[in-house]
Amino acid sequence: MERKYEEWQQQLVKCIRCGTCRSVCPVFQVADNENTTARGKVKLLEAVSEGKLTLTTELQARMSKCLLCKACAAGCPSGVKTDELFLSARKALAAQNGLPLAKKLAFTGLTYRRLFDLGLKMGSLFQGIVFKDAPDGRGKLARIPLPGAGLGQRRIIPPLAATPLRSRLPEINKVASPKARVAFYTGCMLNYVYPDAGEAIVKILKAHDVEVIIPAKQSCCGTPAFTSGDYRVGRYLAEENVKLLAAGKYDNIITGCASCGAALKHEYGAIIEDPKVKQLWEELSKKIKDITEFVASRGIKQDLREVRAKITYHDPCHLVRGMGVSKEPRQLLQAIPGVHYAEMKDAAKCCGAGGTFSMAYYDISRTINDWKLDNAEETGATILATGCSACRMHITDGLGQRGSNMKVMHTAEIIAKAYGLD
Template sequence: MSFPAFDAHHPPDKDLIDDCVHCGFCLPTCPTYVLFGEEMDSPRGRIYLMNKGLTEEPMNDQTVRHYDLCLGCMACVTACPSGVQYDKLIEATRGQVERRYERAPEDKAFREMIFQLFPYKKRLRLAAGPLRLYQRFGIGDKLRKSGVMSRIPARMRAMEALMPELQKEQKVPELTEPVGERRRRVGVLTGCVQQVFFSQVNSATVRVLAAEGCEVVAPKDQGCCGALSTHAGREEESLNFARKTIDTFEGLNLDNVVVNAAGCGSTMKEYGHLLRDDPEYAARAKAFSEKVRDVSEFIQEIGAVAERSPFAVTAAYHDACHLAHAQGIRKQPRQTLKQIPGMSVKEIREAEICCGSAGIYNMVEPEPAAELGERKANNILKTGAEMIVTSNPGCMLQIQASLKKMGHDGLPMAHPMEVLDASIRGESVETLLRR
């Protein structure tokens, strides 16, 4: 069976569409509706378009544009009183778009460039070498002062602005013994962007888990979990990454697989749904997903045993969308931080509104992403906090870029595990803030 806009392979589910009663509770939490005030750029508007695609209208440039502008932040899932599974609807729709819609050549080429680079650690490492030279010699600043940067396409400018300060990559041991009695044997996803650009987060995560009595396994041959591909509708690619991840961790006799990146964790918890059609992997994927935990979720689940040293600092905690909305994990990271003596955690106004990162969104949709980034940065600055703490590499890049653009690039940012690791190791606040 086919439909006006969709093929028969997992179109948006009519039963899920019918769950939406168009009440409008999602509107104040939807970033694009907040920005544009356009009904078709709200969750209920996009659901209306999905229904039209099932019953009346073929896919066209206008409907695809409304789908593309969705950040996939899932704030609407949290806000919805009817329990509408918008996450599954937009995921199915994006898969249809990628199969059935012909993008403009330059758009298609840019997206392909992203997916030929970011999910692959070896390729990212190759790119990191020239990028370090680019930063060392201040080439970006020279291009901006000369006016050349303003003539570069907006998407490439956005990529350049998001580039983190590249440091020497820290390698995680394949096996780390627990401190004291072994309480759990866990695997750790080291990721792609996380490992190449934020390897210090992985190192801190492993040290914290070991301090909490975990034997930590970090398989050397692990690759991308498929999150970026899943969120962009690249179904076959995402499923291949998922199968490889399951194969990598499955036979290691693990109690849990621990993840320190929000987008990765939310996708890995959905492997059972993503691979539901695969007779070889369906049951295995479901069993695997049941073992996946965000690192803050995991620490609160097993109970902290490592001694925390005082850490007198005021931090603003930013909710990564795929942690708070997609996984429903809000209190655990805050509990983890508040268990550190002297730590003060400030709440950010409009916490439910996305910062504009959203996987590849800030690269393919730089204008609305920049508006959301500035909005988030302003709300962070209003807290008066000394540092920002968040649980996703994309959020870190987006917020850092927004603050730098606004002239506030001196505000430190860290992952919860970096803060906790510093406390357990007895480091000074100043040492962490200088990183």
């Protein structure tokens, strides 16, 4: 038996076929096909390990029909690490069959940091050629279908910012009497798409007398690459980020995007191969904190401005199950005077984004998103707060599709408003 199959077997043998995963899998609840469940995928990988199946493109397609929301892993009574197992399978399948050309080019582009940065800045200037404003002003619509990018003409996407976050702010953001020194890992979305949320994070940290360093040479966290099976690019980006962040003397590494945070804190452990870099990561991972986690640990400021709004909260999968952060954003929101907090049903259930999943399987992801929005709208909230840029993008699209007036904001933007920093 090949080594990778031996690694799979450590997880495969734990599965008792109980089917608990069926009750928590959002994709199964839409597709109603056993192959979409964790149990079904485990059975397929078991057949591969026994030589009954091979690593075909058909199997690759079936393994890609998964949000990687970690709900099955969190709920498995036998402790099968299905999320890690499926990532390993995607790696093997990508190595065997390759990836679509568009993905291959996009992921390779991530390794050329300066070129990637220039490309998105140019994209911001010329995005009006390919996209037009959505009627409700929430974002952009493609002028023509862009199937290679997973964009149909009805999908609303946010525009690229005119000025990225790391171009707006200096690398070193000083305070008069620093109580701590942190690095802010912005990731791609907060830098290029939602810089206002990133700026809110920096303002909050400074309000707590924290000096904020925004490393200029940080790269994409690599999540899009390694979750698609491209571990060559994913590993390169992971190791570059670890070496960069470990070189600074920081009390903490602050993240404001759930996927980036989960990658830095946990998922890099299965990607990095260089023993020296792995050792650096093991120490660095202890310092990774989501912005809400960091603020909650220090205590929200007392002299808060009133924010009159009814707010509900969506738990991003990578924040609640990836980083174990759930109570902190709620505590902070509920501490703000004027906020009427309303908990939605199934707040921790996936919104259907799943990174590139929503591009490949838009209709499935939209159905899953509609369940989320039904629950959100039942609360009567005017604002939905969350801590993941991908969730924000997908939920905003869904709200636009149904003509809802609900607004989506990063939790940090609401806190900054209460701090009088908006």
